[in-house]
Amino acid sequence: MKLLLLALYLCLDHAAVAERVTSLGLSTGLLAFATLYCALVLALCAAALIRSAPVRIVTAAVLAIGSVMLQSYEWATGAPLVYEAFETMVASRGDAGDALSQHGTTLMQAIGAASILFLAIALPPGRFALRHGIGWIVPVGAVAVLAGMLYWRGGEGARALPAPFSPLAQGAIMATLRAVEDERPRRAVDLTPGPALATGDVVLVIDESIAANYLDINQPAGVYSGLARGRPGVSVANFGVAASIANCSAGSNRTMRFGGTRANYRQAAEEMPSIWAYAHRAGLRTVYLDGQRRGGELQNLMTLAERAEIDDFIQVGDTPVPDRDHRLAQILGERLHNGTAELILVNKVGAHFPVADKFPDTAATFRPLPMRGRSEGITDIASLPGVTASSEEDWRLYRNAYRNTVAWSTGGFFDRLLPQVAGTGAVILYTSDHGQDLHERGGTGGSTHCVPDPRPEEGAVPLVVIADSDPKVDWPAYAAANFDGMSHFRLFPTMLALLGYAPEQTLAFYGPTLMSHTKDAYSFTPTYNASLGRSPSWRRLNRAELAVPPASDFAQVAHAP
Structure with a gap:
């Protein structure tokens, strides 16, 4: 019975195994894969024959957890769980409270598969039990060997192997690296600010999951953003489609708070002062407005040490999710x-999945829609209503819900904010953490971003500067000169300039500002962490290559104000 259950469990991944075998062909790579696969199967069999019941049940639970981690990720995204993706999952552990809702159907399928594995190992082995601890020594050794192989290969090479072992090996690598790494002290601000370019507050508004190619400021038929028409006394400068730092929230947000260039952003996050520290040195109060979390919960790789640098930490968790922005x-x-002169960073709720319930019925101007009423209280982790099957029709409905969410969340946000900007001297930088792949061109999986091999849409974000109509900087002129060519990497040095730090002093480490005519690399990375001796890979954007939102999605639209 135990062997039959193990065989049934392994068969659940037959498609991935067949794909891997086909991709390797008749080669030494195929021989190596087959050898490693068989060795790991034998390790599972050894675990099932552990003599001690407590040890066997604990081993079964650990292997089942590893199975859920890998299969829920790979079945939901259609991409292998490489070490880079594993690190991203760990970085997003603040979402664990809602994890049972993430890609609900897929997660339940992964739990069902892991339950078969758990039973196969936990059931008593009878007279076949192994002696002398061999039953647990073999799987532990298998994890160690796999961890060594993955480390040597830069985190890749476990695709289609028995599911439980890869996350356990990756976890072992991460724990070992953290144990041996030296924690470097963060530097203090060693620059002296001069006259500030902003006569009022400096504000960075980071939206969530807003695709630049869906907004009316970047295409004539785009979704209402609240930024396409002017307001009395307010200048709105659109820099067009910009490149994000990464296609995941955590990496983009952290680098916007710590700065750096494509060459040194990891050093900046580990050693350099935060934007909060630079603001304090310039005499500003620091404010964080968070619409995504509650109860003081931190996110996007923010630490307690960084939290201590924020004077006013404000969350709106008591407000219904659709109204938080x-x-x-x-x-x-x-x-x-x-x-009071302040540096203010805003993390909006935006349009992270699920989007079916992030707007009221009165704002449902794009139809037809997916089923509503199942995720009203969820900010950013839940199943994708109507998208589990990932059919073309599912995605059509999802894109309509996404349009309504953007118009309500982003358009509504700026409708309320812009009339209050005139006369304040404030400069507001607006962008999104990453873009979205809304499957306009088809594709497998139910993910919209944060996959190892992303479509360019995942890195395409809006970039707008909003200022008093009489600022010290001619933002519209710089926007025209740098249209469709900037990136997130320009935001930190721009904020420093607004705070009074001379761009010629910050250029060497943080790179040029939005006011510089220096050409940007215009690229984002799907390998933000780039561990195990690897360097980040970069995907260059090309506006002409971005998917055009299909007008055929909706049968009727009532135009937003």
């Missing part, structure tokens, strides 16, 4: 007029 706009507008 509107509440943030109200709070931000009030702070622009409080008479």
Whole structure:
């Protein structure tokens, strides 16, 4: 019975194994894969024959957890769980409270598969039990050997192997690296600010999951953003489609807070002062407005040490999710007029999945829609209503819900904020953490971003500067000169310039600002962590290659105001 259950469990991944075998062909690589696969199967069999019941049950639970981690990720994304992806999962552990809702159907399938594995190992082995601890020594050794192989190969090479072992080996690598790494002290600000370019507050608004190619500021038929028409006394400068830092939230957000270039952003995150520290040195109060979490929960790789640098840490967790961005706009507008010079960073709710319930019925201008009423209280981790099967029709409905969410969340945010900007002297930088692959060209999986081999849409974000109509900088002129060519990497040095730090002093480490005519690399990375001796890979954007949102998605649209 135990062997039959193990065989059934292994058969669940037959498609991945067949794909791997086909890709390797008749080669030495195929022989190596087959040898490693058989060795890991034998390790599972050894685990099933552990004599001690407590040890066997604990081993079964650990292997089942590894199985859920790998299969839920790979079945949901259609991509292998390489070490880079594993690190991203760990970096997003703050979402664990909602994990049972993430890609709900897929997760339940992975749990069902892991339950078969658990039973296969946990059931008593009877007279076939192995002696002398061989039953647990073999799987532990298998994890160690696989970890060594993955480390040597830069985190890749476990695709289609028995599911439990790869996450355990990756976890072993991560634990070992963290144990041997020296923690470097963070540097203090060693620059002296001069006259600030901003006469009021400096604000960075980071939206969530907003695709640049869906907004009306970047295409005539785009979704209402609240930024396409002017307001009295307010200058809105659109830099077009920009490149994000990464196609995942954590990496992009952290680098926007710590700066750096494509060459040194990891050093900046580990050693250099945060934007909060630079603001304090310039005499500004620091404010964080968070619409995504509650109860003081940190996210996007923020640490307690960084949290201590923030004077006012404000979350709106008591506000219904669809209304949180509107509440943030109200709070931000009030702070622009409080008479205190502040650096303010805003993390909006935006349009992270699920999007079916992030707008009220009165804002459902794009139809037809997926099923509503199942995710009203969820900010960014849940199943994708109507997208589990990932059919073309599912995605059509999802894109309509996405359009409504963007118009309500982003358009509504700026409708409330922009009338309050005039006369404040504030400069507001607006972008999104990453873009979205909404499967306009088809494709497998149910993911919209954060996959190892992304479509360019995942790295295409909006970039807008909003300022008092009489600023010290001619933002529209710089936007025209640098249109469709900037990236997130320009934001940190731009904020430093707004705070009063001379660009010629910050150029060497942090790179040029949005006011520089220096050409940007215009690329994002799907390998933000780039561990195990590897360097980040970069995907260059080309506006002409971005998917055009299909007008055939919706049968009727009531135009937004």
